[in-house]
Amino acid sequence: MPPKIPHTTRRLFLGSSASAAVLAGLPIRAQTPAEPDISLEDYTPEFLDAAEWAFILAATARIIPSEGEGPGALETRVPVFIDRQLAGDFGAAVDLYMEGPFVADADPFLGTQSPLTPAEVYRQAIPAFDAWCERTQGAGFGALAPEVQDAALQALADGETDLAPELRDFWALLLQNTKEGYFADPMYGGNAGMQSWIYIGFPGARANFLEWVGRDEVYPMGPVNIAGERA
Amino acid sequence: MRTFLKIVGGLVVLGIVVLLAIIFVPVQRTPAQTALAADWQPQEGHGEYAMRLSDCMACHTEEGGEPFAGNRAIESPLGTIYSTNITPDDETGIGGWSLADFRAALYDGVRPDGTHLYPAMPYENFRHIGEEDLRAMYDYFMTEVPPVRQEVEETSLTFPFNQRWGLRLWKWVALDDAGFTPDTDDPVLARGQYLVEGPGHCAACHSPRNMVMAQAGTGAGDDAFLMGGEVAGWTAPPLRGPQSAIRGWTEADVAMILGTGRNAHAALNGEMQLVARDSTQYFTEDDLQAVARFLIGLNEPLDPAAETRDDRVTETEQLLASATPDMDLGARLYLDNCNACHFVDGRGADEVFPELAGNSLVTAESPRGLLTMILGGSQLPSTALRPYRLRMPGFAHRLDDDEVAALASFLRSAWGNAAAEVDAGTVADVRDAQL
Numbered sequence: 001m002p003p004k005i006p007h008t009t010r011r012l013f014l015g016s017s018a019s020a021a022v023l024a025g026l027p028i029r030a031q032t033p034a035e036p037d038i039s040l041e042d043y044t045p046e047f048l049d050a051a052e053w054a055f056i057l058a059a060t061a062r063i064i065p066s067e068g069e070g071p072g073a074l075e076t077r078v079p080v081f082i083d084r085q086l087a088g089d090f091g092a093a094v095d096l097y098m099e100g101p102f103v104a105d106a107d108p109f110l111g112t113q114s115p116l117t118p119a120e121v122y123r124q125a126i127p128a129f130d131a132w133c134e135r136t137q138g139a140g141f142g143a144l145a146p147e148v149q150d151a152a153l154q155a156l157a158d159g160e161t162d163l164a165p166e167l168r169d170f171w172a173l174l175l176q177n178t179k180e181g182y183f184a185d186p187m188y189g190g191n192a193g194m195q196s197w198i199y200i201g202f203p204g205a206r207a208n209f210l211e212w213v214g215r216d217e218v219y220p221m222g223p224v225n226i227a228g229e230r231a
Numbered sequence: 232m233r234t235f236l237k238i239v240g241g242l243v244v245l246g247i248v249v250l251l252a253i254i255f256v257p258v259q260r261t262p263a264q265t266a267l268a269a270d271w272q273p274q275e276g277h278g279e280y281a282m283r284l285s286d287c288m289a290c291h292t293e294e295g296g297e298p299f300a301g302n303r304a305i306e307s308p309l310g311t312i313y314s315t316n317i318t319p320d321d322e323t324g325i326g327g328w329s330l331a332d333f334r335a336a337l338y339d340g341v342r343p344d345g346t347h348l349y350p351a352m353p354y355e356n357f358r359h360i361g362e363e364d365l366r367a368m369y370d371y372f373m374t375e376v377p378p379v380r381q382e383v384e385e386t387s388l389t390f391p392f393n394q395r396w397g398l399r400l401w402k403w404v405a406l407d408d409a410g411f412t413p414d415t416d417d418p419v420l421a422r423g424q425y426l427v428e429g430p431g432h433c434a435a436c437h438s439p440r441n442m443v444m445a446q447a448g449t450g451a452g453d454d455a456f457l458m459g460g461e462v463a464g465w466t467a468p469p470l471r472g473p474q475s476a477i478r479g480w481t482e483a484d485v486a487m488i489l490g491t492g493r494n495a496h497a498a499l500n501g502e503m504q505l506v507a508r509d510s511t512q513y514f515t516e517d518d519l520q521a522v523a524r525f526l527i528g529l530n531e532p533l534d535p536a537a538e539t540r541d542d543r544v545t546e547t548e549q550l551l552a553s554a555t556p557d558m559d560l561g562a563r564l565y566l567d568n569c570n571a572c573h574f575v576d577g578r579g580a581d582e583v584f585p586e587l588a589g590n591s592l593v594t595a596e597s598p599r600g601l602l603t604m605i606l607g608g609s610q611l612p613s614t615a616l617r618p619y620r621l622r623m624p625g626f627a628h629r630l631d632d633d634e635v636a637a638l639a640s641f642l643r644s645a646w647g648n649a650a651a652e653v654d655a656g657t658v659a660d661v662r663d664a665q666l
Contacts, residue, residue, distance in 0.1 A: 207571035211552040223555040224567040228629035 037192055043080060044169045047087035047119060056082055057128050058142040062149045063178045070199040073178055081181030081190030091119030104165035114166040118173055125163060125170035132161040194231040197223040204231075257345055260331065261338040264410040265362040273363070278371025278549075281364040284430040284518075285357065286510035290314045298326075299376055302383040306349050306463045308444065309392045312351045313384040320378035333369045338409050340402065345365075349386065350405070355446050356432035358409040364430060399664035405445030414451055419517075423525025424451055426518060427470040436460050436502070437465035457529065465501035465600040466666070468591035471529040476591035479533050485523035489514065491617040495581040498621070500592055500609050501600060508612035544576075545588075547645040551575035561641025562633055568626055569642075577646040583621060588646035598639055598653045602661040605635055627665070632658040 045053045056079045066072030073079070085091060102115040114121060133141045133152055141152060154163050156171045163170060181190030183197075185205065191197065197204055204223030212219055222231045255366035282288070291314045293302045301316035319326040325333070332343040340354035341347055348354065369566065387393060411429055413421035427433045437457045438472055441447040448456030449546050459469030468476035480496060487494040489511035492504065499507050514522070550562055552575045565573075569587075573579045577588040587593050592600050608625035611617075634657040639658070 092375050206567055208574070211575060212554070219554060221563075221566065228567060228626070228634075230563070230567065 026192040037077065040074060040079060042075065043083075045083045047091060048083050048122075051130075052122065052126050053079070053083070054142050058149065059153065059163040059174060060178050060181075062146065062153055063175065065146075065184055073182060075192065076182055076190055076195050078178055078181035078190045081184065081188050082177045084189045085177060085180075086119045087120055091117060091122075093117035093119075102166070104168075109166070110129065112169060114169060118167050121167055121170050121173060125167040128163055129156060129161055129170070130166060132163075186229070189228050194223045194225055195228075198231055251438075253399050258335075258339060258341050258347075258399065260335040260341070261358065261409045263334065263362045263365075267362055267366060269432050271363075271366065273367035273370050275365075278367040278369075278375065280513070281360075281368045281430065282371055283510050283513040284364070284370065285360065285432070285484050286425060286430075286506060287317065288367075288509040289505040290351070291317050292509075297379040297381065299372070300379040300381040302381065302384075304384070307349070307351055309349075310388040311388075312349050312386045312388070312625070314351075314382050316379065316383055317372060317374050318379040318381075319373050320380050323380050323382050324378060325372065326378060329368050330366065333372075334365055337365060339406075340398070347395045349388075349395075349398070350401075350445070353432040353435040355405060355407075355449055356429060356435055358406065359425070359429035359449075361411060361429070364442070401443060401445070404443055407449060418522050420528060421526075422518065423521035423523070426522050427457075427512075427525055429600040431522065433457060433470070436462045437470050451525075451529065457526075461597065462502050463604070466592070466595035466597050467503070468595060470526055474591070474594075475530050477526060478530060479589075480527070482520060482523040484529050485526055486516075486519040489522065490516075490519050491582075491614045492611045493582045493585075493617060493621070496586050497590060498585045498611055500604060504609075504612050507614060512612075512614040512616070545646045549578045559637070559641070560634070561637040561639075564630065564638040564646075565641055565645070567637070568629065572623075582585075582617070587642055588648065590648075594648050594650040596650070598643070598650075598657060599661055601639055601642065602635060602653065602658055603628070603665065605639060606658075606662055607665050627662060632656075632662065635662075 011117070033172075040057065041119060048056060060073035060078045060082070063141065064073040064076075064078065066074060089095065096112070096117075098115070098117070102113055104113050104115070106113045116124065129152075130140045132155075133139065133144060137144055137148055137152060141149060144152060152161075153171075155176075156163075159168060159171075181188070183202075184190055186194060194204060196202075201218060203209070203219050203221060203224060205226050206224055209219065224230050233370040243485045271287045271562070272435060288298060290303055290305060291299045291301050293300065297318070299318045303314045305312045305314060316324040318324040321327055328343060333645045335341050336342070336348065336352070337354060337357040337360060339358070340350065340352055395463060410551075411425055413424050415421050415424070419541065428450050433507075434449050434457060437460055438453075439455055439458055441455075448454065448458065450456060457470040458472055459474065460467045468474070470477055476497075484494045484496060488497060488499060489507065491512065492499045492507040509520075511519070547562075550558060551566060551570065554566065572584040573587050574584075578586050582655050592604060595601065604623070606625055606627040608623045610620050610622040613620050626635070635658045636653045639653040642648065
């Protein structure tokens with residue numbers, strides 16, 4: 001079953017990295033491109049199921065919207081980053097200490113207390129949050145109007161959506177992973193075409209700017225990523 | 232007519248006799264060049280040190296194998312030659328060899344049974360090793376090296392190079408007189424000359440080969456001596472002359488790179504890394520200084536006007552520092568891939584990142600060494616004084632053939648470098664050879 005696409009963001013699905021870059025008149029790297037990115041509509045998630053994928057598309061589109069300044073989460077393929085991370089070591093909590101005791105409702109200042117891996121948090125929290133939306137707003141998150149979606153996410157951030165204690169880090173994870181997908185090297189699936197780097201003027205993995213230290217000027221050269229692609 | 236036939240017949244018979252003589256008459260072995268007392272004994276450690284000076288280990292030890300048990304594949308223009316087992320094992324090594332047998336192998340390139348050794352064994356140079364060092368080495372191999380029973384791959388070159396008797400003719404042409412007489416009264420220079428020409432066998436790689444593939448210069452008196460050669464696809468740079476890799480270096484620079492694999496200008500690459508790993512890092516300070524002084528002495532002192540080049544900001548430096556988006560691909564690739572360590576002035580950092588300006592690997596006539604370095608990277612050997620194995624990553628996954636060609640061409644023309652451009656086809660060849 002293809003993912004259900006929320007109508008408010010449908011036009012944004014045009015934006016796989018290359019086409020977005022062309023539309024924006026950005027320089028395209030001159031070297032032989034790797035596999036061209038398939039559109040988000042045609043992308044087959046590695047971890048997320050159809051409903052989860054639809055939720056991530058809708059939620060990240062509100063966290064970093066495409067309207068206004070700079071590219072949004074969808075043109076930069078943040079959902080792909082999140083899906084891949086959840087399918088890999090990050091999702092499986094490979095680098096986290098995952099032995100008990102777990103006191104899920106301990107003081108938040110004591111840090112992560114959930115027995116769940118990040119992938120499990122997403123898997124359990126998405127339907128729980130969607131159910132809260134149904135209950136309080138009359139429809140699942142994806143079907144809500146953008147302003148209502150923003151309000152729902154605000155409630156999620158404020159801990160007012162009745163999530164179980166072991167899911168309380170969901171918003172923090174979602175926000176963090178969205179930012180990471182936006183700014184991380186494109187090799188991880190997000191930041192397509194280095195668009196976020198171009199937007200903020202980050203020159204990428206060039207690693208040496210000795211001649212530019214202390215100069216109050218814009219560094220003129222576009223970014224390079226870890227794979228050596230140029231934009 | 233009959234007379235003519237007689238003459239022809241006579242010549243044929245003579246030819247056959249000569250051929251049989253070449254093949255079957257035993258080779259005259261070169262005797263000891265210095266008479267030592269029969270009870271002469273090397274000092275403790277002398278034999279091992281002489282082995283280090285001669286770097287027996289690099290060729291006679293397989294990667295990961297027992298020391299001196301041989302079987303290392305040595306690529307030569309004629310084919311692959313497998314080094315022999317020189318541990319004192321009676322059956323597979325040199326356990327049954329007499330001192331005279333050992334000397335004949337080093338001086339004349341013959342085994343006890345008269346078989347000629349391929350000149351991958353540098354007897355062109357080893358025939359200048361002194362009797363003390365030779366006897367100490369013999370003593371070391373016989374009494375200190377543990378015997379290892381290991382048969383090695385048989386070297387089988389294609390015809391005519393598999394006809395080892397032909398080497399006897401080759402030696403008549405190629406070998407000069409055994410023994411060593413220094414060109415100088417200065418004891419330090421004389422020691423340096425001995426180490427370079429004899430045990431160090433520098434000329435085996437750093438001298439060009441002549442028409443019969445013999446070293447075109449084995450001693451300081453020869454014009455071609457250390458004027459650069461080729462080894463396993465890499466250029467062994469000239470150590471003297473206008474393209475000298477050590478031009479402008481001090482004695483301390485030369486001693487440093489031999490002792491540690493790195494100095495303020497450069498880092499050893501290719502086969503020379505093995506030389507530092509197995510040989511030169513074990514040289515005494517005095518011997519390193521002697522080698523350095525001798526090698527520097529082969530080079531013309533730098534023109535003082537040329538030295539000011541170092542302080543000038545080059546056009547390349549200005550271009551790279553400008554970071555203008557429309558610069559040529561090669562320069563852009565330098566900023567994206569190399570600049571982090573080698574910097575816009577191409578001067579790197581002392582003992583860590585080699586200089587690319589004036590770098591002999593970068594400007595070598597054949598770009599293969601440079602391309603191998605860009606594609607595959609390199610890792611310095613650990614040496615006692617500089618143990619850290621500094622590594623440059625390879626860029627094969629990051630740059631395609633056109634990009635590597637553009638980058639290499641840029642490097643070869645930047646900061647005053649003046650070497651020919653590189654095309655993508657050459658890059659593809661080197662990439663294939665690396666896989």
